[in-house]
Amino acid sequence: MDSGGKSQVNIPAGSEWRFEVDFSQELTIKVVSGVVEINGTELPNNFDLKFKGVKLSIFCYQDSIIEYYGTFSSEYVSDESVVPQYVALHFALQNFRNKAATNNNLNAPRVLVIGGKDSGKTTLSKVLVSYAVKMDSFPMVVNLDPQEGVYTMPGALSATVVNDVLDVEQGWGQSILSGASAFHPTQPAVTYYGYDHINSNPSYYRYNIQKLASVVDKRLENDEMVRQTGVIIDTPALTNKDSSLIEEIVEAFSVNLIIVLGNERLFIDLKKTFSEKIYESLDGQKQFFNVLKFSKSGGCVDKDDAFIRARQQSLIKQYFYGDRKQVLSPYTITSIDYSRLSVYRIVESNKVNTTSATDNSENLDASSVLPIGMDAEEKALLEELEQSKADAAVMSASTVKKEQEKEEVPISEAPAEPEAIVTDGELIEKLEPESSSLQNAVIAFVHADIDEPMTKVLDSGVLCFGYISDANDLKKKLSVLLPVQGNLPNKTIVFGGFRYVD
């Protein structure tokens, strides 16, 4: 749809204006009058905001007028909104925080948001984080959904202290840059899981959760400001089948409030599971614990696989190149000898037939997969380029190879304790560099030197991400795109299923 010049929409107080913009489209909006918010972040008035590849709703506190132009998929006004409920929840949390600040026995809220696919988990997380920021506090947001990238790449799990308003155009905001960022940057803790589905390697996923949880725990111990505000945890789509995982997360992050979005059965089940833990008072005699249910917003829309892949590609691109507000200059190092590298692959123990970016090459024809800002002409060029690359064939070969591997690796239905997993080599495997696996791969340099043992690799966070633009098995050399200029980090590389086409 094209607005064909500037249009205006009047939104009554308490209503939402919902709109969808594809990755191939761009919508510019400007708040002419009123007080409006996107996911809890207030929009400036008379200031152009540009959206691309989003499905958003704008909530109006006052009768508001919004001017918009550009291209978009849909827009409508709805007089239903879950925002007042979310805000009420926020103020309950705020009371919780105030109580915790004066009572040493009481933890500040550590909220776990769970629900099915497209139930509004990330939206609620953003609202709770934004409102905590409005209260001048520093909430920590933990993202356990590898499909998303919160202040980092997709495939990574992260814990981030949010210190300022969110960037509504981007969704969250940027991690720290060497120069200026349009919004206050963040300094996240990042661990790399490497796949976008938690079942690709459940053991490694849980391992990462444990790792991140212990980091979060220690940070809270050291950081009074954050401890007093608490943690908001966003999760991948979870159902009743995942109750053991939910219990593990609750335990690891000392969660004291579970919010179930739009899944009555899961809510009831969890109430039963945690019935002994539940203590609905803030008097500090026992740790507060509760499970709450919120209905799914009528504005929740399905994000199909193509949309998710496009979003992931755009996040990867953003990591290296920035966005329109802050343009970044990444740096390519060519002719790196294979021998200089120490590479581990995250084992894909289950081939999950969903939105994994592994099958990127097969989907290059779908326009939704194109990196942001690429038009048809470029697409044709790209296809030509792809065809000229013999690697394309190799890539599909690698997929086949992985499927074979899958049979070799025993699938653990009930994963053992993480300590036990470390030794059995099922999480990551050492790999000799070769173009078949590394070409176009998104790689993570972790904070472990190349000669350090695997346990150190497993326990380290990410230093930076790279992208292997070219790997030549004959010359035993490859080229890496790095975010920062300088030498190749003398660090171990870990990679999973994410591929990217620059």
Added chain:
Amino acid sequence: MSSEKELQLVGEDYYSSLTELTFNSKPLITTLTILAQENISAAKYITNAIIKRITKCVPSQKLYSLYLLDSICKNIGSPYTVLFGSNLSNLFIETYTLVDDVQRKKMIDLFKTWKVTKSTSGMPLFPHEAIQMIEKFLIKVTKPNAQQLGNQQQRGNPLLHSNGQQFFNNGNINNKPQTPQTMTKSLISEIGNLQSIISGRLALNPNNAKDSQKLVILDQLKNILSSSALGPSELAGIQQQLKEFSSGEIQTTNPPVTNNQPIHIHTPPPNQGFVNNISSNSSSTMINANVNTMALNPAALLSSIASNNNHVQQSPSFTANNNSVKPNNIDMNTLFNTLQSTGLINLNKSGNMALHPPQSNKPGIIGGNVQPRKGPLKPLVNLPSTSILQSILTNTKQVKPKSDVRSALDYSDFLPTNSSNSSKLPNIREFQKLLFESKPIKCNNCGKRFTDTQESQNHMDWHFRINKRLKDTASINTRSHYLSLEDFVLFKESEILGEGGDSTTEANNDSRDVTTAPSDNSSDASKHYIVIPDDCTDMSTICNICKDTLKGVFHDETGEWVWKNAIQVNQKIYHWICYNETSSKRKAEEDKIRGVSKKPNLNGLKFDVSLLKSLSTINSLSTINPS
């Protein structure tokens, strides 16, 4: 020891803070009210400052200073009510003639509240002459409003009797709902105010034995008020006398020369007449009191103050008092502490709770009137009643000058639970108050909100610098490396706020915890300058870090042309801030290389740049500035 001159300075400072009152900012007004309260000894100068502001500022902003006047008088009361009262009618009428119709309407609304509001002591807010004069004026100029005002007059205005005795009675009748307890409280607060005035004067003239004695007596009076339950009539007697006494005091403090007009107070001027009044009053209203309780009779105590003041012959009650003064004198501190601990002289609390009643239809900063959502929202979470929310909002006492919204919120019975489906969600209007009106200033760039102009100004400065740097295509921007998990554990957000994007100043204002920062960079920077060398022809040079041009300015103190905020190291010129920022990072890096690791401060949130170990930041900076 504060001298007259220092008090004058307080007034001047106050005036300069007043210039920020360019819009209807409740936090600002609250802050200014608190300031006025704290500097009650400089009341004369603060009053003058506010009057000056009202007369000097552009018409569109006059109203806000009037709101401040209103807030001060309603929350603090005497001496401000008396000081403003003397000039009120002229001030109001002059202002009224200068502002536009919208503001006039608001002034009338304001005036209406003056007619019905009682001061903290339960007395009418302003002298009735002033009120009457304004009313006459308003009736004259607003024919359509005349009827309305007239009605009001019949209904609610008890102030139209001028006879002292009647007036006194009226005060009582009108105060029917006021329980003896609240009356006692307000009286005590009034005494507190008086005491601070007297002690202020005492500071100027330490040898004034009368004043110190007055203090002691007032203390005693306070003691009596708080310890013994007095009947309403006795309280009323004290109230009246206290009022008279205080106007006497204020006039002593505030020489009549400063006022062109005679002060319109409903009591005779001090000195002889004052004393007569007191003695006659005490004889008429208090004479029935048992002679044995005379020592405890507050009215008699007051008379003794008056006698002290004016060297009249001692009345029997005074001698009685003298006996009781001495033992109490010794124990004054204990006495005062007891009073404080019982909360009876906690004036601040009661004073500020009533700031701008929430129902007053103030012009909302965030826009026009809001239509609350019709119909109840789906009940889900147990929420406090509207009144609680409102009281929280109004309770700006807890909002410190540098407002901390968190502390202003108190949801005592607010639990994260959805068990009670019967409770209703408050409509969004309530949220709006809490979320937006408590921070009235909104950034045009990012929508962030602020409570005071200084904060928002710093924020805008930050945007300006950031935008300038973002537009500068010459500088290379890259994504920094992530912290290791170990470093993340030790990381403090204050570091990132301090350096993320040239946001040194921002850090000091944006993150609350950086108050412990070793130094305020902006003030530091201004102290650094370089005298422009003679061989420099075009008066400008560039900073070797950010490559910005430094322009020469004339430095008044030295009489030389200088580059401001600059530092010269090894023949190279840098911005002080740029140099400081990079050198501290360089130092951090050096420390790291040398294996010097600073222990993290686990208790506080200190601005500790040495903890910054983000390699890339250092890399990129060293490429810009090879050293």
